[in-house]
Amino acid sequence: MPSICRVSHPSRRAPFAAVVTATGLLAVCAAAAYADPTSLFAPLPWSAFQVTSVHGLWSVAGVAVFLPVLVLVTAWGTAVSFRGAAESTGRRRMVVRLWGVTILATARSRGSPR
Amino acid sequence: MIAETAGAGVHGGAQTLVATALWDCGLPASRVVLIGWIPAALGAYAHRYRPRREEPRRRRLPTPPHFGWRWSLTGTALPLALLGPLVGPMLWEGSPAAAFYGEPLSLRRLPFGLDLGPARFGVELTTAAIVGAILLARSSRRFDYTRPADLLLGGWLAALGGGAAAGLVQAALALPRDLQGSDFFFLPDAGLRIGTGLSLGVAFGWAVVPTLLLISRLLDAISGGRRRFATVLASATALAVGSWGLAQATPSVATPAPTITATARATAAAALPALTVRAATGDSSAVISDVNGRQVLLRGVNVNQLVDYAAPTPGRATVRPLGDTDFASMAALGFDVVRLDISWSALEPSRGRYDQSYLDRIKATVAMAARHGLYTDLDMHEDAWGPAIAAPAGTSCPSGTTPSLGYDGAPAWATLTDGASRCQGLSRDLTPANTQAFSAFYHDTDGIQTELVHTWAMLARTFADDPSVAGYGLLNEPGMGDDPPATSSVLLGAYEDRAVQAIRQAEQQVQGGFPHLVFIEPSVLWSGLGFDAAPPRGFSADPYLVFAPHLYSESITMDRSLGLTLVSVERGFALAEQQAKTYGMPLWAGEWGWFGSTTGSSPHPSGDPAMLRRFAAAEDQARIGDAYWVWRQACGSPESDRQARVVGNLVGVDCATGKDVPPSAATISVLRRAYPRAAPGALTSLSSDSATKAFSLAGLTPAATAGGPACTLDVWYPGATKPTPSTTGITQLTVHQITGGWRVTGCASGRYRLSIG
Structure with missing residues (x-):
């Protein structure tokens, strides 16, 4: 099995890579938010990961809208990159490509819970 | 995005939406x-x-x-x-x-x-x-x-x-x-x-x-x-x-030129003539001036003795009494302004109902300051939103955080935290309940921003014809809310514009009313970092605005805890000057100080003398005024270290005995150094050495000025020794002694210079 995985076309592993990258970004952002409560350096404030008792729909927008956008754009960008990658595309190029995807995903989801 | 800018009011147009998105x-x-x-x-x-x-x-x-x-x-x-x-x-x-x-x-x-x-x-x-x-x-x-x-x-x-x-x-x-x-x-x-x-x-x-x-x-x-x-x-x-x-x-912001109304001009001969703004021309920056056309340097101190603080220590007063002797002492230091900190929570304790007794205290304090030759900047003070942010007794907080003490500012009815945590981490300004409350304010949830705008209109009507009121500070160190920084600044600018418009309408409703200065602050991040995303250029078309950030670089900015200096004292001035220039507004330092510790075995209430002198030199080079933080501070204030024996950084107090601790000589020498209270035309250079008392200034009037107040140069010089000025372009020179120092006056015209020592 491992040898098959090694030689199969990257597009076959796109779903798994998408899940790993999106989950990883989420975890890293959460860790940064926890470690930097000022959110001066963390991409997201800690409140982006909190659900509180609130009045009105908008107050849950952070969790209901922001995080899904972050996850979906990351997963989409990762999957597209793997599906469209040439077989000669190496790991380093893929890391750079996915790095760009994480930046784009964060930018598009706007980095704010509100 | 649209919801995010919903509180932007008139700024909620396409331009704001795009800028916000970007x-x-x-x-x-x-x-x-x-x-x-x-x-x-x-x-x-x-x-x-x-x-x-x-x-x-x-x-x-x-x-x-x-x-x-x-x-x-x-x-x-x-x-x-x-x-x-x-x-x-x-x-x-x-x-x-x-x-x-x-x-x-x-x-x-x-x-x-x-x-x-x-x-x-x-x-x-x-x-x-x-x-x-x-x-x-x-x-x-x-x-x-x-x-x-x-x-x-x-x-x-x-x-x-x-x-x-x-x-x-x-x-x-x-x-x-x-x-x-x-x-x-x-x-x-x-x-x-x-x-x-x-x-x-x-x-x-x-x-x-x-x-x-x-x-x-x-x-x-x-x-x-x-x-x-x-x-x-x-x-x-x-x-x-x-x-x-x-x-x-690249947009050019068209702001109408400031005009001096007839009602304001009627105060020209008063001891404290009405203040206005002289717009920037050519290479010269906009400056605060009086109705006689003289550049005015407002130098003084913050007074927090009317603030309604939360009381974290039962039995200890949160503010110290304020009386006539306080203002006499300030005048003896040469000050010509107090930034009088007032509290929305005391002014409007229940929605729509103002506390007349508190308003009377404000009026009496303004009058008291004026009797001692001090202008008053009425500052709607707020720290970490308000006293109602305090965590209830028994609140258990996660490791690394502590229950919020609550500070001062908004009333409880305007504190909408939506159940957010009241545990304080690195900074009181980042307490979740605080940021949530600010977001509610910026988005005018339940109309709470509108209420503060109405409160400003009420205050503006009260002081509409009073020239001793220099102006209004709309909100002290406003928080960032839960919005991204730039969005917060857009929303902050929208609030400030609303309040300014309400103030102008109120002033017009009163016979004898005239437009007062309005002091605009960036968010509290400017105090914490030394710079920030300030409201966008053109957020208000009002010509009487003054940019008034708090210049705490190298004293209490957050970079100190990292052991490095992101923004030096001099850089802080440069950035603030650049921002004011971008706006076309005069610059004024609404707060500064705390160059030292009040705790430890050898408390240093007044701060590091060398740092104070660096700040003073940078300020003189910028030819601006300031309000030092703070005149007195009480042992029971939530801003005081509960373990400290001495609190305060100007007139301190010994918490064990309750007796005053006088300021250090080094601090006093910096704060009361010589400066021009008013200079005809505009100052072109200023230097004042607090150690040697050497002083010099140069100025330029646009044309030969006639006699009277318009040509009167008015310089404060400290100490008991009579100064001997040397001058160029100044006639009718007089030097007369007052409490604490000397007033040097003369009629300046064209290019003029004055130096002492």
């Missing part, structure tokens, strides 16, 4: 640059992806002919050129670094006096286009761009890279200036500029591929076999047009 992207994206490689590596490696070894390394996907670098250049250049001038100024103007663009990017210090000026846009756009084109062309060999999704993603990522490169160019151009001095300002400055570039890429990236395909077909149709020439020509033309358009489209 800045929503940039800052989080620039931060994720630092950590985004981690999930990227996880994704790329976790599934053990590697190319098949038997495949030749050089094998590439078939590339469509229009993905050569020339085509790509056209595809990236055209969106920038066509869309850039439309939304680019909003991007640049809305960025936190907007105010810093003027000088750092003006390359006048290049040899031969070369000045690129607006061509900087060309440099940035060209960089973005070329880098984006190279990235797109190169990636087309590794990814299948015959598929629409790949194509769209590839173009967008290429634009992101191009934008980041443009930000790097900006940062590099700013570097020579950023590296001057001993601080590390180049770090946050580079981060802000790269964030701007990323915003550029995100904003335009979606248009790269559609433009590329469109241009490819178009040029194929019209160029015949000369595609290479056509693509290069099209790219160059697009960049030139785009750069020119961006430079032309």
